[in-house]
Amino acid sequence: MTQVNLAQAFELAAAGRPAEALAIVDRGVSAGDPQACYALGLWRLEGAHVPRDLGAARRLVEQAEQGGLMLAARALSAFVAVGTGGEADWPGALGLLHRWVDRDPLAARQLQLIEAMDLDGSGNPRGAFACEPLSDAPCVRRFPGFFSADEAAFLRDVAEARFRPALALDEQAGRFVRHPFRDATAAAFPAVFEWPAIHALNRRIAAASGTEAGQGEPLQVLRYQPGQQYRPHLDAVPGVANQRIWTMLVALNDDYQGGATVFPEASLAFRGRTGDGLLFRNVDEGGRADRTSLHAGTPVEAGVKLIASRWIREHCPPPGEAFGQHEVLSQADEVGQ
Template sequence: MEADAATHLAVNIAPSPTERANALLASGAIAEAVGLMSDAAGRDDPEALYTLGLWHVFGQPVRRDFSRARFFFGRAGQAGHAQGALTFAVFVAMGAGGPADWRAALALIETAAPTTPAAARQVELLAAMNLDANGVPQSLPATEPLSTSPKVGIVRALFTPDECAHVIGLSRGAMRPSIVADPRTGRELPHPIRTSDGTVMGPIQQDLVVHALNHRIASVSGSRVRQGEPLSVLRYAPGQQYRLHHDCLPGETNQRELTLIAYLNDAYEGGATSFPAADIAFRGEVGDAILFVNSLPSGRVDERSRHAGLPVSSGEKWVCTRWIRTRDFDPWGAYPV
């Protein structure tokens, strides 16, 4: 009886294939770790399938391959891995690693909704959007001109309060202090211009709601959704700011042509977005957005587009930013050529 109990306990506490693979990676046994996970995936182990998907996205310890990642996320979802199913839906919606199919992605989260609260919430928010069969908005608020030089416009209520709260909720646990790498040493240092916390909502971090919002940003800015960088979410505490800067990148041929900043809350003081050259200081209500052009028709930087996020004096300011390139932008090789 005691021997049976001991055997039962040993079975219960045995490390999972993923835990064993992580230990092998830590010891430098990469080939053994990959082999272990591949064997476990062959037995439809949900966590192994999901982890292999992540490995193929991040390019460690295997080669980055979004097609393989999509395959493993799909298999993980079929094996009962809830997050795997949701991530697979995002890949299908985006067209990451394969064809884009909004209706198929929506069907995936509708199937998951009865047992997965995160899927149910996505279904609820998406049902309130006026979207076509490809997830593109069928109506948009007007853009109000605020300045002609630099070219700046305001889009009132681009996002709903529920959508803003959803983006904050997805981002809150992933916020990190803004940093830059020292070009001489490679060491991470506090960002000299931006003192906020932030996160980037890439293919793993986002969901179908964020993808639909990216489509809305593309539509209101007159761009394609794939021209946009991943949505960046920023949080400013009292005293934090984004000092005067422009959004163009030095030496970049696929330039940040446009910027859209959406205001996700209003429970703060200070924190206006300032354009000194136009004598503008704008502070949006929840869901409002400001859209501006960063470059001249020649492609050169419009120096008058320099702007700042003024210091927050009280409360927390939450915004999200989408930098829109001149051409499609695919930093991870997510989309099939």
């Protein structure tokens, strides 16, 4: 199948003609075209134009990787590390990076980062983290040097081409809308972009918060230009059954002015050094939104603020579901659409 055929399929899908689009992609898959296999794999992952099927998504992406498609290799390493569409296999994910190390600079850089981490055979961090309590009401904890300088630089670099206006998911409508409180830009790393190095960082966040990695929403990198801010808000979401119970923020740079994270109820302001983490609880003992966790990101006065953010839910999503499942195809330049 040629690239022109796939371009036509994407145009038909965007025009509300999914059956015709699927017919073109299916022909490519039958012919063993890696691009077609990858495209259908992402559709299966998100449930776009076809029923959602994570197992089929993983098989299709694996077929594309075996056909030599680099984007598919990156996605497959994420699936294998996380366990999307099959069993999680940390050694297998590392094996994929090694297989592509001479062809994909991203694989090589991830291996360098991972080799510097102290991980067990499943990708979990070994040992404890330095932790400094900052407040009990709300519960706020600082983790100095939570990410290394190299890890922070990696996130800054891979986020650069992915920034888009910050959006919020309307969970009832199942679609994204402009964020009502935040005027930053954001780069998210859902599903196909939770590469092994990012998954290892997510496992570190889970260990620090006493949760499972699967409870976390996709890691985001937020970018605030001068004058941009995150207005006072609660991270707990009204009316949801699976609440955001924790938030972890990690400073990715410190060469800017302003931009502190403030908790008015605790008279607390945080502006960490590069790599410092800030963990805070969003709910009270009864699981209700903790009003004392109201917080804001004050306007940046000079420079650019970059921060990693991960919301952590009370439970992992149901089998066959994933937080951020609606975000994959929104990264259009990454999937060839």
